[in-house]
Amino acid sequence: MNYFSIGFRNILKNHRRSLVTLLSVGFGFASISLFAGYIKYVYSGLAKQAIHGELLGHLTVMKQGLRTEGRLHPAQYMFSKEELDRVMPILRQYPHTRLVTPRMSLSGMVSNGTASTVFVGEGMVPEDVKKLQGDFQRKLSGDLKADNPIGVATAEDLGRILNLKPGDSAALLVSTVTGQANALDVDIVDDFNTGNVGTNDKFLYMPFDLAKSLYDFDGAERLIVLLDDKAFTEQARTELTAQLKQAGFDVELKTWLELSSFYSQVKRLFDMIFAFIFSNVFIVVVMSIVNSMSMTVVERTREIGTLRSMGLRRSGILRLFTTEAFMLVVLGCAGGLLFTLLVRLAVNSAGITYTPPNSSNVVSLMVDLDVPRMARTFVMLSLLGIAAAFFPARTAARKCITDSLGHV
Amino acid sequence: MANLEGTAASTANEDVLLSLNDIRRDYVLGETRVEALKGVSLRIHRGEFVAIWGPSGSGKSSLMNILGLVDAPTSGEVSLEGTPIAQLTDNALSDLRSRKVGFVFQSFNLIPVLSALENVMVPLQIQGVGTAEVRERASQALKDVGLENQASARPDKMSGGQRQRVAIARALVTSPSIVVADEPTANLDSENSYMVVKLMRELNRSKRVTFIFTTHDPRLMDLVDRKLLLKDGLLQADEAVR
Ligand SMILES: Nc1ncnc2c1ncn2[C@@H]1O[C@H](COP(=O)(O)OP(=O)(O)OP(=O)(O)O)[C@@H](O)[C@H]1O
Ligand SMILES: [Mg+2]
Numbered sequence: 031m032n033y034f035s036i037g038f039r040n041i042l043k044n045h046r047r048s049l050v051t052l053l054s055v056g057f058g059f060a061s062i063s064l065f066a067g068y069i070k071y072v073y074s075g076l077a078k079q080a081i082h083g084e085l086l087g088h089l090t091v092m093k094q095g096l097r098t099e100g101r102l103h104p105a106q107y108m109f110s111k112e113e114l115d116r117v118m119p120i121l122r123q124y125p126h127t128r129l130v131t132p133r134m135s136l137s138g139m140v141s142n143g144t145a146s147t148v149f150v151g152e153g154m155v156p157e158d159v160k161k162l163q164g165d166f167q168r169k170l171s172g173d174l175k176a177d178n179p180i181g182v183a184t185a186e187d188l189g190r191i192l193n194l195k196p197g198d199s200a201a202l203l204v205s206t207v208t209g210q211a212n213a214l215d216v217d218i219v220d221d222f223n224t225g226n227v228g229t230n231d232k233f234l235y236m237p238f239d240l241a242k243s244l245y246d247f248d249g250a251e252r253l254i255v256l257l258d259d260k261a262f263t264e265q266a267r268t269e270l271t272a273q274l275k276q277a278g279f280d281v282e283l284k285t286w287l288e289l290s291s292f293y294s295q296v297k298r299l300f301d302m303i304f305a306f307i308f309s310n311v312f313i314v315v316v317m318s319i320v321n322s323m324s325m326t327v328v329e330r331t332r333e334i335g336t337l338r339s340m341g342l343r344r345s346g347i348l349r350l351f352t353t354e355a356f357m358l359v360v361l362g363c364a365g366g367l368l369f370t371l372l373v374r375l376a377v378n379s380a381g382i383t384y385t386p387p388n389s390s391n392v393v394s395l396m397v398d399l400d401v402p403r404m405a406r407t408f409v410m411l412s413l414l415g416i417a418a419a420f421f422p423a424r425t426a427a428r429k430c431i432t433d434s435l436g437h438v
Numbered sequence: 439m440a441n442l443e444g445t446a447a448s449t450a451n452e453d454v455l456l457s458l459n460d461i462r463r464d465y466v467l468g469e470t471r472v473e474a475l476k477g478v479s480l481r482i483h484r485g486e487f488v489a490i491w492g493p494s495g496s497g498k499s500s501l502m503n504i505l506g507l508v509d510a511p512t513s514g515e516v517s518l519e520g521t522p523i524a525q526l527t528d529n530a531l532s533d534l535r536s537r538k539v540g541f542v543f544q545s546f547n548l549i550p551v552l553s554a555l556e557n558v559m560v561p562l563q564i565q566g567v568g569t570a571e572v573r574e575r576a577s578q579a580l581k582d583v584g585l586e587n588q589a590s591a592r593p594d595k596m597s598g599g600q601r602q603r604v605a606i607a608r609a610l611v612t613s614p615s616i617v618v619a620d621e622p623t624a625n626l627d628s629e630n631s632y633m634v635v636k637l638m639r640e641l642n643r644s645k646r647v648t649f650i651f652t653t654h655d656p657r658l659m660d661l662v663d664r665k666l667l668l669k670d671g672l673l674q675a676d677e678a679v680r
Contacts, residue, residue, distance in 0.1 A: 032556070032563060039551035336547040339508050340608075341536020342564045343529050431508040435543070 037354035040326065041361070048358065051322040055362025055411065056369060058315035062407050063370040065307055066400040069300040075393065076297075077260060079225060080290035082166035085152075085159065087129070087254035088263045089270070090289060091121065094280045096251070104207050108134075110249045113279070117253065120273055126257045126266055131158035132250030134241040138204030140184075140234060142192040149188060149234040151202070153241020162256055172222030172235050179237055181219035187231035189221050196220055202236075206246035214244055226292060263287070308407075315362075315411060320418040323355050327422040334426050335434025347427035348420060355419035359412045367404075374399070454520075455615055455648055456482040456505060461514035463500045474500040475511070476671035482616070487642045488650045489659055492668035498652040499620050501668065505650060506618035507535050519615065536564050540609030542619035542638075542651070546601040548593040554604045555580055555589035561612045579611040580604070583637060599630035603637060610641060619651035623658065635661050 041048045080086050096107040109117060114132065121130040134153040139146045156174035172183030182202075184194060194200055196218050203213045216236065224230045242248060257266055267283045274281050287293060327334075334347055374397045382395040426434070463475040474497040482488060482505070490498050503509035504516060507523060516523050518538060523531065540561075541547075548557045558576040567575070580586050583603040593601055602622060609617045619638070623631035635651070635658045642649050659665055659679070667675035 032559075035556075036549070036551060043551055332547060333549055336541075336543070336549070337560070337564070338532070339506065339535060339539075339541045340561050340564055341532045341534075341539075343532045346564065432503050435508070435547075 033350055033353040034357070036350060037357045040330075040354060041357060044322075044326065047322055047325065051318050051358055052362045052365060054315050054318040055359055055415075056365035058311040059363045059366030059404075059407060059411065060369040060373065062308055062311055063366065063400070063404045064373055064397055065304060066403040066407075067370070067374060067397040068395070069304060070398040070400040070403075071396045072300065073293075073297060074398065076290070076293045077286070078166055080286045080293050081256075081260060082162060082164050083225065084290060085154065085162050085254070086286040086289050087131075087162060088257040088260055088286055089255040089267055090133075090284045090286075091117070091253040091255065091270075091274070091281055092251065092284070094282045096282070100251075105247065108207075108247060108249050108251045109253070114250055114253075116277065117274065117279060117281075120277055121253060121255055121270060124255075124266060124270055124273075126259070126262045127255055128258050129158060129161050129254075129256040131155050131162070131254050131256075132238060133252040133254055134238060134245060134247075134250055135252075136204050136241060136245050138202060138244075140188070140192065140194075141201045141203065142194055142198070143201070145192055146203075147188070147191050148232060149184075149202070150229070150232045151182075151204075151234045151236055151241065153236050153238045153244075155238045158254075159235075162254070172220040174235060174237055175219050176237075178217060178219055180214065180216045180240060182216045182234055182236040182240070183220040183222055184218055185230045185233040186221050186223045187227075188234060189218070191231060194218050202234075202244065204244050206244070208246070210246070212244055212246060214240070216240070260286075312410070312414070316414045316418060319355055319358060319415045322358070323351060323419040324422040326354065327351055327419070327426050331426060331429070331434050334429075335431050335436075338427070338431045338434065344424075344427040348423050351419040351423035352416045355415040356412055359408075359415040363408050363411060370399075370404075373397070453484045454481045455484045455486075455518070456480075457515075457517045458504070459515040459517075461501070461504060461511045461516070463497070463504065463509070464512045474671055475504075477514070478668075478671075478673055479514075480666070480673065480676075482648060482650060484615070484648055485642070485646050486648050486650075487639055487661070487663045488648075488666060489662040489664070490650065490652045490666045490668055491654065491656075491659070492674075494654075496668045497671045498668050500671075502618055502620040502650070502652055505616075506539055506541060507531060536561065537612065538615045540612065540614040540617040540647075542602065542605050542609050542617060542622045544621040544624045546593070546598070546605050546625070548601055548604060548608075550593055553590045553592055554585060554596065554600075554607075557593070557604055558608045558611050561608060565612060576607075576611055579607040582610065582641065583607045597630075598626050599633060602626060602630070602634050606634070606637060606641070610645065610647060613645070614647065616648040616650065619649065621652050621654075623653060623655060628655075628657070631655060631658065 081088060093107045100107040118130050121127060131154065135151065137148065137150045140149040156176040159174055174183055175181045189195060198218045199215060200218060201213055201215050203211065206212045224233055257263065263285050267285055271283050337347065377395065377397050383392045384395055385392050458478055458480040461475050461478045465472040465474055478501060490501065492498055504511050518534065526534065549560065555576055558579050559572045562572040562575060577586065577589065580589055583606050585600060585603055585607065588596060588600060623634055626634060638649050639661045641647060662679055665677050665679060666673060
């Protein structure tokens with residue numbers, strides 16, 4: 031039997047009904063594809079933002095327990111200079127490593143001479159910051175000056191609170207590793223926008239050496255590892271953890287994904303919205319295929335009786351109609367794919383920008399292609415489309431032949 | 439009642455194609471029970487050209503459905519070429535119809551989206567015959583009914599007579615043992631009716647295919663070997679013509 035040609039010609043014959051079904055399959059597929067593509071773009075933007083903007087790199091190496099006990103016994107959970115000299119070469123020799131850089135976090139008060147507020151500071155090597163940023167927007171993490179050992183960068187809202195601008199001076203007050211108060215005068219050399227209203231009024235970046243002397247500790251709290259590709263993150267974590275364990279270091283390696291709570295929050299939210307849209311679109315699409323196919327089956331009852339009298343088995347009747355439903359899905363998805371590509375082209379070249387919630391940056395609205403998700407959508411639509419034809423066709427195939435033949 | 443069995447063609451007993459033994463067919467509609475066939479016994483021999491006639495409601499269609507293996511009797515036995523068909527599964531019965539039985543319907547029942555040639559190809563495709571052979575045999579069958587120049591026409595572009603000839607080609611393309619035609623001329627004018635039955639008769643002679651058809655048209659009876667009169671669910675007469 032030439033199931034495909036019969037199916038295709040019936041689709042053409044019932045062109046009005048087929049068009050409605052094809053449009054609903056096509057738009058359904060396109061809306062799922064476009065939304066999937068949009069959130070894929072957002073995810074990759076957020077990943078870049080975490081790695082290169084929040085300067086998390088790919089991996090953060092710290093001593094086991096830093097995150098739980100570190101505040102109580104700081105010295106115990108930081109890397110001493112001697113330890114750094116042994117740990118850093120191990121990290122550097124890893125084939126995918128591009129950069130290993132020390133970090134020190136400390137918090138305290140920042141004062142403009144008359145008023146003061148809390149800051150959350152991070153000491154980092156100015157040259158390494160540039161390497162971490164790569165070509166990512168500098169505005170997210172500021173620009174420390176290698177030639178100014180007391181030059182710090184403030185987050186925009188923090189600067190605004192104290193009316194501090196690049197070029198001004200300020201004083202930092204912190205407690206040292208042993209709990210003594212320590213204060214230093216600093217120069218504001220740059221400002222930046224963290225992209226997050228929760229941190230944009232607190233963050234302050236300073237040169238690593240300045241952090242060391244403020245904290246009065248010669249060592250580092252954490253080490254940041256930048257890899258040549260984020261695809262190697264998990265592999266590198268596993269392999270480096272093992273190598274460091276072997277060298278006698280009880281360390282913990284965290285990935286950027288684990289440390290960027292923003293990324294996972296947004297991802298969770300978007301995945302939920304996606305599931306919601308997906309199931310809604312699915313229900314509409316499947317109902318339209320069910321509707322179209324059950325009408326087709328009923329209209330062709332006599333044809334079913336004729337084919338059965340000529341010796342076509344029940345399974346042949348099922349194949350006839352499931353093939354037709356499958357073709358509807360294939361044609362609909364093909365149209366939907368075309369529509370997706372056109373809309374994507376239009377959106378991506380339109381240069382639309384917007385400010386996402388909980389963000390202090392404008393980001394551009396772009397759509398990627400999430401091919402695996404599109405493929406899964408196609409497979410699921412096909413299966414459901416086939417099921418939508420299967421049940422009415424099975425009922426018709428089970429009917430006695432004389433009844434089908436007598437059907438008008 | 440007289441023993442009607444075998445009154446015609448009694449010489450060809452060894453060549454029985456279809457045999458029906460005490461066939462009853464009841465239809466149950468809610469509380470009521472209609473006895474459409476009340477015990478019909480009948481033998482059809484290879485190569486016969488048989489007409490069944492009788493008043494409306496006498497059970498002709500019920501009998502044809504059973505002869506064509508698309509309906510099962512309420513009781514009684516049907517054998518095709520000596521094989522009882524009662525025990526067969528639906529798939530086995532489908533395959534048997536595909537190989538042995540051809541159908542011609544009152545309202546043609548061509549597949550509207552397929553051309554004449556493609557319609558004739560369907561029974562062979564159901565059998566799983568290879569594409570080249572399907573095309574060749576279907577073309578030949580279409581030629582046998584004189585429609586080779588209508589091969590690519592769709593059914594809705596053809597006259598009733600032409601459509602029924604396509605249907606005959608479709609019924610014959612698999613070289614079945616028997617062609618069952620319930621009122622094949624009911625939707626045709628008298629001229630076309632005569633032509634269609636004459637065509638069936640010619641094919642019956644040239645291809646040695648058994649035909650059974652029902653009709654109300656006495657004129658068509660002149661063309662047959664054997665006439666069966668059905669009345670009130672019973673065979674009333676079984677006469678050889680000539
Ligand atoms: N599917 C059915 N359900 C119920 N009753 C039926 C069914 N088919 C036929 N009958 C009844 O069985 C009897 C015989 O019907 P059948 O169709 O076999 O007669 P027929 O000789 O073919 O009549 P006609 O010349 O009008 O086609 C009729 O009384 C009819 O009403
Ligand atoms: Mg009838």
